[in-house]
Amino acid sequence: MPSGDTPAVGAGASRQELMVIEAARRLRDGEVVFVGTGLPLLATTLAQRTHAPHIVMVIESGVIAPQVRPTPISVSDPKAMYRAVRLGTLREVLGGLLQRGLIDVGFLGGAQIDRYANINSTQIARPHGIRRLPGSGGANDMASHCRRLLIITHHERRRFPERCDYITSPGFLDGPGGRQRAGLNPDFSVAVVTDLAVMENDPETCALRVTALMPGVRVEEVLAETGFRPEVAPDLRAVAPPASDDLRVLRDELDPGRLYLKAEEAASSRRA
Amino acid sequence: MYADKVMSAAEAVARFVRPGAVLGMGGQNIGRVPMALTHEIIRQRIGGLTVVGCNLSIGMDQLVGAGLVRRCESGSGNLERFGTTFCWRRGIEDGTLEVEDYSHLAMVSRFLAGEMGVPFMPVRSLLGSDLLPPPDGGRPGKAVVTENPWSPAEPVVLVPALQPDVSIVHVQRADPLGNIIIEGFATHEPEMIRASRHVIVSCETLITTDEVRAHPERTTVPFLYVDAVVVQPCGAYPTSTYGFYDYDADEVSAYQEAARAGGPAVEAYLAANVWAHGTFDGYLMRAAGPPHLEALAEAMREIT
Numbered sequence A: 001m002p003s004g005d006t007p008a009v010g011a012g013a014s015r016q017e018l019m020v021i022e023a024a025r026r027l028r029d030g031e032v033v034f035v036g037t038g039l040p041l042l043a044t045t046l047a048q049r050t051h052a053p054h055i056v057m058v059i060e061s062g063v064i065a066p067q068v069r070p071t072p073i074s075v076s077d078p079k080a081m082y083r084a085v086r087l088g089t090l091r092e093v094l095g096g097l098l099q100r101g102l103i104d105v106g107f108l109g110g111a112q113i114d115r116y117a118n119i120n121s122t123q124i125a126r127p128h129g130i131r132r133l134p135g136s137g138g139a140n141d142m143a144s145h146c147r148r149l150l151i152i153t154h155h156e157r158r159r160f161p162e163r164c165d166y167i168t169s170p171g172f173l174d175g176p177g178g179r180q181r182a183g184l185n186p187d188f189s190v191a192v193v194t195d196l197a198v199m200e201n202d203p204e205t206c207a208l209r210v211t212a213l214m215p216g217v218r219v220e221e222v223l224a225e226t227g228f229r230p231e232v233a234p235d236l237r238a239v240a241p242p243a244s245d246d247l248r249v250l251r252d253e254l255d256p257g258r259l260y261l262k263a264e265e266a267a268s269s270r271r272a
Numbered sequence B: 001m002y003a004d005k006v007m008s009a010a011e012a013v014a015r016f017v018r019p020g021a022v023l024g025m026g027g028q029n030i031g032r033v034p035m036a037l038t039h040e041i042i043r044q045r046i047g048g049l050t051v052v053g054c055n056l057s058i059g060m061d062q063l064v065g066a067g068l069v070r071r072c073e074s075g076s077g078n079l080e081r082f083g084t085t086f087c088w089r090r091g092i093e094d095g096t097l098e099v100e101d102y103s104h105l106a107m108v109s110r111f112l113a114g115e116m117g118v119p120f121m122p123v124r125s126l127l128g129s130d131l132l133p134p135p136d137g138g139r140p141g142k143a144v145v146t147e148n149p150w151s152p153a154e155p156v157v158l159v160p161a162l163q164p165d166v167s168i169v170h171v172q173r174a175d176p177l178g179n180i181i182i183e184g185f186a187t188h189e190p191e192m193i194r195a196s197r198h199v200i201v202s203c204e205t206l207i208t209t210d211e212v213r214a215h216p217e218r219t220t221v222p223f224l225y226v227d228a229v230v231v232q233p234c235g236a237y238p239t240s241t242y243g244f245y246d247y248d249a250d251e252v253s254a255y256q257e258a259a260r261a262g263g264p265a266v267e268a269y270l271a272a273n274v275w276a277h278g279t280f281d282g283y284l285m286r287a288a289g290p291p292h293l294e295a296l297a298e299a300m301r302e303i304t
Helices: A015-025 A039-049 A090-099 A139-145 A178-182 A219-224 A244-254 A261-271 B009-016 B035-043 B058-065 B086-093 B104-116 B189-195 B209-214 B249-261 B264-275 B280-287 B290-303
Strands: A032-035 A056-059 A105-108 A123-126 A129-132 A148-152 A189-193 A197-201 A208-213 A231-238 B022-025 B049-052 B069-074 B098-101 B120-123 B144-148 B151-160 B166-174 B198-206 B228-231
Touching: A015 A039, A015 A148, A015 A189, A015 A244, A015 A261, A032 A039, A032 A090, A039 A056, A039 A105, A039 A148, A039 A244, A056 A090, A090 A139, A090 B104, A105 A139, A129 B086, A139 B104, A208 A219, B009 B035, B009 B198, B009 B228, B022 B058, B022 B189, B035 B058, B035 B166, B035 B198, B035 B264, B035 B280, B049 B058, B058 B069, B058 B086, B058 B249, B058 B264, B086 B249, B104 B120, B104 B151, B104 B189, B166 B189, B249 B264, B264 B280
Parallel strands: A032 A056, A032 A105, A105 A148, A148 A189, A208 A231, B022 B049, B022 B166, B049 B069, B069 B098, B166 B198, B198 B228
Antiparallel strands: A123 A129, A189 A197, A197 A208, B120 B151, B144 B151
16 A cells, blocks of 8 residues: 555555556557666556557567566566567667667656756766766667657656756757757657656657646646756646556556565655 | 686686786676676786676676776666665766766677677667767767768767677586577677687586587587686576576675675675685575575576
8 A cells, every 4th residue: 555655646546656557558559668677667567467468578688578577676687587489689679679670669767857858877967076877778779769768757856957967868859850960760759757747748849848647736746846847738637547457456466565666655755 | 629618717717817807797787697707806806907798787896896997888887676886886986987888789789899800880879968979079999970871961870899808707508618508688798708809607507518519509609709617506696597596685785785885894795705715605605505595596497
């Protein structure tokens, strides 16, 4: 059950749970999804076990089309390889599938994301020196080559600066035409699903704008937790409450030990 | 070439890992990291290393913690759910460790160029990002942007070939000649192994060359690239070896606690787990012991 300081929303789901469920809904049956570690793996497995049984997961360690067994904690965790059709190499999935153009959706976890959906997972400037982060991993490759990028992250002001200190993975770079000028595929869209809202790129300006709110969240809360000032879509909608099956699968099948959701809730409480 | 290459970790490391070497690191995150060979390098205190790989995790971090690493070139440094690679992070932040960052595809492309004997490989990653050196010219050796000769105005990134002086990998099976069989995911290792000047392989199980010849399609990399074969069951512990044993969350966490604290805590961890033992088996007995190792093997059987 949700912890006391995490407000329960629709059908008893916590905001963190609904964030995972909402991200899963954005994956369509039959799509080929390049899945990052952590919450993306959890949300994609949820999609596979609910509305998208024919989803094809690809994981950068070389795993192709697994039926992930709960609950992997790493892209090299054998639970993420369960019943795969091939356990291959990094080159064949990052090169032969992703760079080759055979991936529909890239799905990444939290990092620093700016107005134009550029991502920083390398380093953050601090008053005295830098805070070093893990680096690109496969994220730069995913943002460079997939047509649709899905990001799941907690909504915190420090995660959404006007401009990233360091662009590890390209979003729209400096705005309209930015990807084309850099030589990247301009056929590209981004959705960011958080515990407060959903933000998607405006097709004209390329900037992230708020397109949906989690139940019970006011738009002012979202703006207060966003370092840049996003536009709000005129047809702003509410994220639908979870179907009972979604919540059951997520809680009972996918994360029964609360490896992800409990820790995530704790992380969120620290912010509050 | 047809020599028997089976030797101890101590002999293999003493013969093929030189101070100042560019060291290729196998494994990824909590999977198949060559810990026995890493410990042996730490035991022999071979320093001034440049560690290269795609994801660098607990093996690299222990080498940094032991003060043996000058520089890293990789796509990432972290242990995912177990946190970052703390010694690496501290070294970068305090300026004692040089790093050169790439994406994972860019790093494996560098190994591919090294494997193919060509000076660079084109990629279409890195464009527009700060992983490219600034336009006023970065350090030579890093990626450069050029045009596709057949389609001018189409930018393409060239990444320089990387041929490690020596690579260390832990695999499931090898024969005495050094034919190796990687089971399960193989990450960047096939390219890195074939790009390296020397390769030390540790294996769970030594098989015969007749067994290799009976199923040659199973050979991941043939013996021509391999210099030393070290037979070391549980040689990736506390990371996992697909088909053999799962990772040990408690022991990874124990190291992470020391790494996060840094200084004397890292020194104490390495003293108790590496320097106190003449071989990797000593560490296995101290940190795990047979019943626990059997439980990790059972955990793997349950999910494969």
